[in-house]
Amino acid sequence: MRHLIEIADIPIHEMDELIEKSLDIIANPDRYSDKCHGKRIATLFFEPSTRTRLSFEAAMQDLGGNVIGFAEGSNSSAAKGESIADTVRTVECFADIIAMRHPKEGSAYVASQNVDIPVINAGDGGHNHPTQTLADLLTIHRELGRLDNLKIGCCGDLKFGRTVHSLITAMSRYDGVEFVLISPEELQIPEYLRSEVLERNGSTYTETTSLKHAIPDLDVLYMTRVQRERFFNEADYIRLKDSYILTPEKLSAAKETMRVLHPLPRVNEISTAVDRDPRAAYFRQVKNGKFIRMALILKLLGVK
Amino acid sequence: MIIGSIVNGIVIDHIPAGRGMELYTNLELKNLECEVALIKNASSIKLGKKDIVKIGERIPLDYDILGYIDPRITINIIEDGKLIKKMHPSLPQTITGVIKCRNPRCITSTEQELPHVFKLTDRENGVYRCIYCETKAKQSKEQG
Numbered sequence: 098m099r100h101l102i103e104i105a106d107i108p109i110h111e112m113d114e115l116i117e118k119s120l121d122i123i124a125n126p127d128r129y130s131d132k133c134h135g136k137r138i139a140t141l142f143f144e145p146s147t148r149t150r151l152s153f154e155a156a157m158q159d160l161g162g163n164v165i166g167f168a169e170g171s172n173s174s175a176a177k178g179e180s181i182a183d184t185v186r187t188v189e190c191f192a193d194i195i196a197m198r199h200p201k202e203g204s205a206y207v208a209s210q211n212v213d214i215p216v217i218n219a220g221d222g223g224h225n226h227p228t229q230t231l232a233d234l235l236t237i238h239r240e241l242g243r244l245d246n247l248k249i250g251c252c253g254d255l256k257f258g259r260t261v262h263s264l265i266t267a268m269s270r271y272d273g274v275e276f277v278l279i280s281p282e283e284l285q286i287p288e289y290l291r292s293e294v295l296e297r298n299g300s301t302y303t304e305t306t307s308l309k310h311a312i313p314d315l316d317v318l319y320m321t322r323v324q325r326e327r328f329f330n331e332a333d334y335i336r337l338k339d340s341y342i343l344t345p346e347k348l349s350a351a352k353e354t355m356r357v358l359h360p361l362p363r364v365n366e367i368s369t370a371v372d373r374d375p376r377a378a379y380f381r382q383v384k385n386g387k388f389i390r391m392a393l394i395l396k397l398l399g400v401k
Numbered sequence: 402m403i404i405g406s407i408v409n410g411i412v413i414d415h416i417p418a419g420r421g422m423e424l425y426t427n428l429e430l431k432n433l434e435c436e437v438a439l440i441k442n443a444s445s446i447k448l449g450k451k452d453i454v455k456i457g458e459r460i461p462l463d464y465d466i467l468g469y470i471d472p473r474i475t476i477n478i479i480e481d482g483k484l485i486k487k488m489h490p491s492l493p494q495t496i497t498g499v500i501k502c503r504n505p506r507c508i509t510s511t512e513q514e515l516p517h518v519f520k521l522t523d524r525e526n527g528v529y530r531c532i533y534c535e536t537k538a539k540q541s542k543e544q545g
Contacts, residue, residue, distance in 0.1 A: 180512055203508040203533020207515065222506050224534055289537065293523060 100209040100216045101393065104227040104263045109270050111396070112234065116244075118392035119235050119385070126159070129391065132400050133162030139192035140166035141184070142219070143175060143199040148361060148383055149219050149228070153196045156390035165192060170199075182211040189214050194398055215397035223259050229360050230263040231393065232386035237317055239385060240356045240378050246273035250311050253321035253341050253366060256284040260360040261321055265290060269298040276302040277311045281337045284323065308341060312351045318343070320359045320379075322366050343367045348374060358382055404438050404455065411462065412477040413454040418442055420470055421452030427466045427499050430456065465493035469500075469529070492527060495520045500529065500538045507534035 098106055107115070122129050138157040142150050145168065154164045167173050175184060181199070185208040188195060195212070197205050198219040205218030205225070220226040238244055249268060251261045255278055265286070268274050276295070278286055285304060295302050305311050312318065323341045325334050343357065348371055359367060359379040371377050395401075416424055421439050430437050436457035445451040459478065467474050468490035478486040497518045502509045509515045509531070519529040519538050529538040 180514070181508070182512075199508075200506075201508040201511060202504065202506050202535075203531070206533055207508055207512065221508075222534075224506075289528075289535075292526075293528075 098396070100205075100218075101227050101397070102206050102209055102216070102218045103225045104230045104267045106227070107231075107267075112231075112267070115231065115389060115392045115396060116235055116238050118395065119388040120239075122388050122391050129160055129395075131161040132395060133157060133160035133398065136160075136162040136193045136398060136400075137191065138162060138164055138166075138394065139188045139195045140164060140168075140219070141173070141188060141195060141197040141199075142166065142168050143170035143173070143197075143204075145169055146198055146220070148386065149198060149226075150196075152228075152383070152386045153217075153219065153390055156387050156394060159387070160391055160394060162394075166196075181207050184208075185212045185216070188212075194394060217393065217397065223257060225263060226259055226360075227263060228386065228390055228393065229260050230267050231389040232382055233260070233264050233319070233358055233360070234267060235385040235389045236358055236378055236382040237356070240381070241316060241354070244268070244274075245271040247271075247316045248275045248277060248314055249317045249319060250277040250279055250308075250315040251319045251321070252279040252308050252311075252343075253323045254284045255280040255286045255321070258321040261319065262286070262290055264319060265300075266294050269294055269300040274300065276300060277315060278302055278304045279306070279308050279311050279341075280304075281306060281323070281333070281341075283333065306340070308343070309347055309350070312347060312355075315351065315355050318351070318355060318357045320357060320363075320366055322364055341366060343371055345370050345374065348376065351376065404440060406482070407436075407455055407457050407479050408482050410435070410458050410479050411456045411460065412479060413456070413462075413467070414451070414475040414477060415445070415448060415471075416452040416454065416474055417471050418448065418450035418452055421454055424452075424454060424467070424470050427470075428463060430454070433458065433460065435460075464490040465496050466499055468493050469496045472527075492521055492524060495532070496529065502531040502534065502536055503539065504531065504534050504536040507531060507536060509533055 140150050140153050157164050181204055189212045194215045196217040196219045197208055200222050202222040202224035204221045209216040218225055255261050355376055356378040357376055425439050438455040440453040442450045443453050472492050476488050477484055497516050500519050501517050518532045520532050522528050522530045
């Protein structure tokens with residue numbers, strides 16, 4: 098792996114290495130606090146982000162490295178019409194690694210084709226966001242102690258939710274993983290994910306419209322937002338929206354060991370009353386994002 | 402309708418009906434000085450209907466374009482009025498500058514100089530996807 102553009106770029110053994118490295122960073126932070134001394138990450142964020150940009154910057158700082166970059170495209174020459182290729186070639190003169198978020202799909206791939214330093218895709222429109230998936234996997238591993246033999250429920254907007262698509266792509270490579278896809282019929286997973294990921298990897302999956310019925314068997318519940326604008330009509334949205342809101346009442350039917358993940362930001366799909374439940378892992382998931390980004394930066398920079 | 406046979410050249414046969422013009426355009430046959438015939442909706446035992454292109458000269462062909470249109474296309478090479486070679490193209494792994502990505506959110510929609518490249522992701526069903534945004538290529542019939 099030279100760049101990280103999509104989650105499939107990481108072979109399973111490298112995924113395991115990243116998780117191992119993250120666990121070591123968590124256990125021995127001091128050992129890593131100067132590993133990237135003299136190195137610089139450029140965070141090129143052409144659209145706003147709270148978690149991802151701060152997470153990359155904190156990750157590099159915790160490794161003893163430096164950060165340059167911009168937090169919105171209007172602060173860069175992109176506003177003057179500069180191409181991505183020219184922007185990253187310029188940045189390459191000042192930085193050792195790039196983390197880039199851009200609204201257009203495929204932008205990070207274009208960046209990676211034009212520089213010799215590693216490029217990390219920090220989100221390219223609604224397409225890929227692989228470091229979110231890394232954070233998800235580290236969280237599942239830390240909370241449940243394994244990535245295989247799990248029953249993973251994905252709930253909400255499975256049609257347009259890029260984080261769910263990447264999670265399914267990554268987890269379908271592990272043995273014994275079974276997916277329960279919980280969504281309104283209008284928002285089921287796209288056909289390519291069925292044919293080119295789940296069926297190709299021989300994964301077991303079931304589809305249901307009921308979170309309530311699915312929840313008792315799950316090891317992981319990955320929640321996403323059901324957005325009003327995804328529905329063809331208001332009546333369907335009103336009829337369905339509450340079915341996909343996680344409340345303490347629905348959670349009471351889940352296993353004690355089950356964990357709730359969410360890529361955040363949430364709107365109302367997880368009641369705030371759930372936050373106090375030990376099964377709610379979504380803020381720990383944010384923290385894990387920083388650790389695995391540290392491991393990723395080390396890996397891509399070739400720092401041991 | 403009678404179109405004469407050719408002495409030296411190429412006959413591209415078994416083109417799916419309706420896709421002959423696409424092939425003609427993508428192979429840039431309009432730039433040729435020699436005789437070129439495009440026959441639409443010829444009757445075919447195998448396909449029911451088919452398109453045929455006859456080129457009165459042996460020119461280098463882009464087999465990737467032919468394979469993308471349909472790997473069942475037959476390419477007949479004619480020399481001195483005789484068929485000397487018959488072949489079928491295969492589905493190309495990638496195809497550049499033939500299919501245009503229609504996804505308005507794709508980076509190719511704003512970065513005009515990027516080549517439009519599609520890769521084969523499902524050989525069985527002949528599915529091509531944009532290398533940037535992974536949008537599935539529409540068959541020309543669907544593009545209307």
